[in-house]
Amino acid sequence: MTIPRTSRNIRPMHDMRFLRENLDGLKAQLGLRAGDVPWEDLRKLLQDRSNLMTQVEDLRHQLKTGSEEVGRLKREKQPADEAMARMKAVGDRIKEGEESLRLVDERVQDLALRIPNLPHQSVPVGPEAAANVEVRRWGMAPTLTFAPKPHWDLGEALGILDFERAAKIAGARFAVLTGLGAKLERALINYMLDLHTTTHGYREVLPPFMVNRAAMTGTGQLPKFEEDLFRLRDDDYLLIPTAEVPLTNLHREEIVTEAHLPIKYTAHTPCFRREAGSYGKDTRGLIRQHQFNKVELVAFAKPEDSYEELERLTAAAEAVLQGLGLHYRVMALCTGDMGFSAAKTYDLEVWLPSQKTFREISSCSNFEAFQARRASIRFRRANGKNDFLHTLNGSGLAVGRTLVAILENGQQADGSVLLPKALRSYMGGLERISKS
RNA sequence: GGAGGGGUGGCUGAGUGGCCGAAAGCGCCGGUCUUGAAAACCGGAGUCGGGGCAACUCGACCGUGGGUUCGAAUCCCACCCCCUCCGCCA
Numbered sequence: 001m002t003i004p005r006t007s008r009n010i011r012p013m014h015d016m017r018f019l020r021e022n023l024d025g026l027k028a029q030l031g032l033r034a035g036d037v038p039w040e041d042l043r044k045l046l047q048d049r050s051n052l053m054t055q056v057e058d059l060r061h062q063l064k065t066g067s068e069e070v071g072r073l074k075r076e077k078q079p080a081d082e083a084m085a086r087m088k089a090v091g092d093r094i095k096e097g098e099e100s101l102r103l104v105d106e107r108v109q110d111l112a113l114r115i116p117n118l119p120h121q122s123v124p125v126g127p128e129a130a131a132n133v134e135v136r137r138w139g140m141a142p143t144l145t146f147a148p149k150p151h152w153d154l155g156e157a158l159g160i161l162d163f164e165r166a167a168k169i170a171g172a173r174f175a176v177l178t179g180l181g182a183k184l185e186r187a188l189i190n191y192m193l194d195l196h197t198t199t200h201g202y203r204e205v206l207p208p209f210m211v212n213r214a215a216m217t218g219t220g221q222l223p224k225f226e227e228d229l230f231r232l233r234d235d236d237y238l239l240i241p242t243a244e245v246p247l248t249n250l251h252r253e254e255i256v257t258e259a260h261l262p263i264k265y266t267a268h269t270p271c272f273r274r275e276a277g278s279y280g281k282d283t284r285g286l287i288r289q290h291q292f293n294k295v296e297l298v299a300f301a302k303p304e305d306s307y308e309e310l311e312r313l314t315a316a317a318e319a320v321l322q323g324l325g326l327h328y329r330v331m332a333l334c335t336g337d338m339g340f341s342a343a344k345t346y347d348l349e350v351w352l353p354s355q356k357t358f359r360e361i362s363s364c365s366n367f368e369a370f371q372a373r374r375a376s377i378r379f380r381r382a383n384g385k386n387d388f389l390h391t392l393n394g395s396g397l398a399v400g401r402t403l404v405a406i407l408e409n410g411q412q413a414d415g416s417v418l419l420p421k422a423l424r425s426y427m428g429g430l431e432r433i434s435k436s
Numbered sequence: 437g438g439a440g441g442g443g444u445g446g447c448u449g450a451g452u453g454g455c456c457g458a459a460a461g462c463g464c465c466g467g468u469c470u471u472g473a474a475a476a477c478c479g480g481a482g483u484c485g486g487g488g489c490a491a492c493u494c495g496a497c498c499g500u501g502g503g504u505u506c507g508a509a510u511c512c513c514a515c516c517c518c519c520u521c522c523g524c525c526a
Contacts, residue, residue: 070507
């Protein structure tokens, strides 16, 4: 089979010159996020790279002018042996220099690609989730006159969720949905896509579910998070952990025109995650699966508009929950809890009665130019200048978790589940899921 | 999987060893002309990186990587992608 095309145009979040001149400032600004980047190694490598570059470019200049001289001599039928011998030597030195430069470059790339994004100034500072800030809350938790059941009990009793057989055919962290469960999942996907493509102005996309390494590097999954990804044994493809990867990479190595911005895409895809390191967490139920469905929102915006766009994108994700009448809150993630690539993130957390707590159901982020640099996505301004644009994305929503919320929040004393009105037309008019 | 054709600037497309970062056309930008526009004519314009306050200057880039050569878009090797035909297949 084929080996996917990879790109050389992968840039870390900053260009080399900026890195060299601002390494200390960057490290300081990153604070807790500076983490496991070997800053001193990086500093030395950047200096080496700069020196080598000057040397090689100087030699190349000699070679160029020298070779032109040879050409001139030959045309004038003059002896050129001596000049040719000199240029041969210069050529050899260039080869050596280029080899050293290539090695240094590789190491700089690898280190620089591990530097996380800088948090936006509006992001609360803190070491971990406890420092996240609640921004707003919507709706009310349902008043249940009985002890709420977890969705796995509800689903198994209704005959629409089957974890045992999922373990038989695949393993732990997989689920089988049957009958009205499968239909409900499908209804949710359609409801979400319809909402985003009509009232929110997103263009629907159906992308590949496996991508090459260049794509994964562009959005920041590689090189640092390879152990979280499923990959194929015989081909260099990786299964997408989110539609963010194919959607954002749609415009990799492109220059889009300013008039087209913002560009907004939505897609439903399965998402595949190895969940390495989450052993023992959410082992029961649909909350944490190796494969789950998600409707994703991705936006490309001008830098000056991107934070406005983040609010709009978050509102679009919230609209899904509001349409379903689900109680939720919006959290601004603190510096220590944000993802590697994000400059600012809002999490939407939905109320789960059985756990008496809010659980993440969507994550909406502005990556600023972080992904755009890595993936080389630029736009041409009216004045003719090219500039990196800003990328954003958010779940709108995680479908499996939405199904969980609907089961748990809609549950009745008799074990049936009342469906939100907005979903009923997608369920053939059905109002309630009961044991059949 | 087999056979053949092809990848050059925003697009079309020329270019088989030096004067080619690359003809020409289209499109684009500026100007002349015009009441305005079109046409015509004149001029401009690639991307990335280094140096410089700047005018500017140096280097890289013709699918990707390697090789030959004083010198490669051009010759050689490998790979990737696209197209046509055959085979297989939902």
